[in-house]
Amino acid sequence: MNQKLFIVLEGIDGSGSSTQSDLLKDYFIAQGEKAVISPEPSSGIIGNLIRQALKKRILFTQDTDLFDEQMAYLFAADRHDHLYNDVDGVFKLINDGFHVISTRYYFSSLAYNCQTPEEFNFVSNLNHKFPNPDLAIYLDIPAEVSLARIQDRSLKEVYETKTKLSKVRKNYQKIFADYPDKLLIIDGTEDKTQINRKIISALPNL
Secondary structure: OOOOOEEEEEOOOOOOHHHHHHHHHHHHHHOOOEEEEOOOOOOOHHHHHHHHHHOOOOOOOOOHHHHHHHHHHHHHHHHHHHHHOOOOOHHHHHHOOEEEEEEOOHHHHHHHOOOOHHHHHHHHHHHOOOOOOOEEEEEEOOHHHHHHHHOOOOOOOOOOOHHHHHHHHHHHHHHHHOOOOOEEEEEOOOOHHHHHHHHHHHHHHO
């Protein structure tokens, strides 16, 4: 495969995006290709700040709406660094011959940080210059499945509630109903091997 791909996996918490990223990376390596997983939030300075906020180790505000707005700004700044930094940015890695697999991208900001049309426009404007990936993969699961899968996590993040995850799932469905580029929607409750086969089957069409 001559073209090096930027592939994004999306879904609510517990959808299996990390598992599928690992399996896809293993597939590329087995084919003699170089591949790397580069998630969002990134491992950079802003990304680490976001991770601490999501774990409630940093508290910006008690106001939920303001928190979502602040996170949208931070995610956009981190995303710019994730794509364009000269050390391990997405495009640096692609130029070095790697396929880049990211769990989460700007779709997550639209899904998690928007509750009204005005907020959607705000977050869209923050992210409108970021390029679409070569393939977006959406793993769709109900909120109940998500909560069952993540119940044993030692530390719950701020978005891991049934009410929030149900809203986020609806947002994802709206976003991808109108998405114009390469997209693969998969039932995330299927067996992980079946999901992996569907993803691999989509690669020759890119």
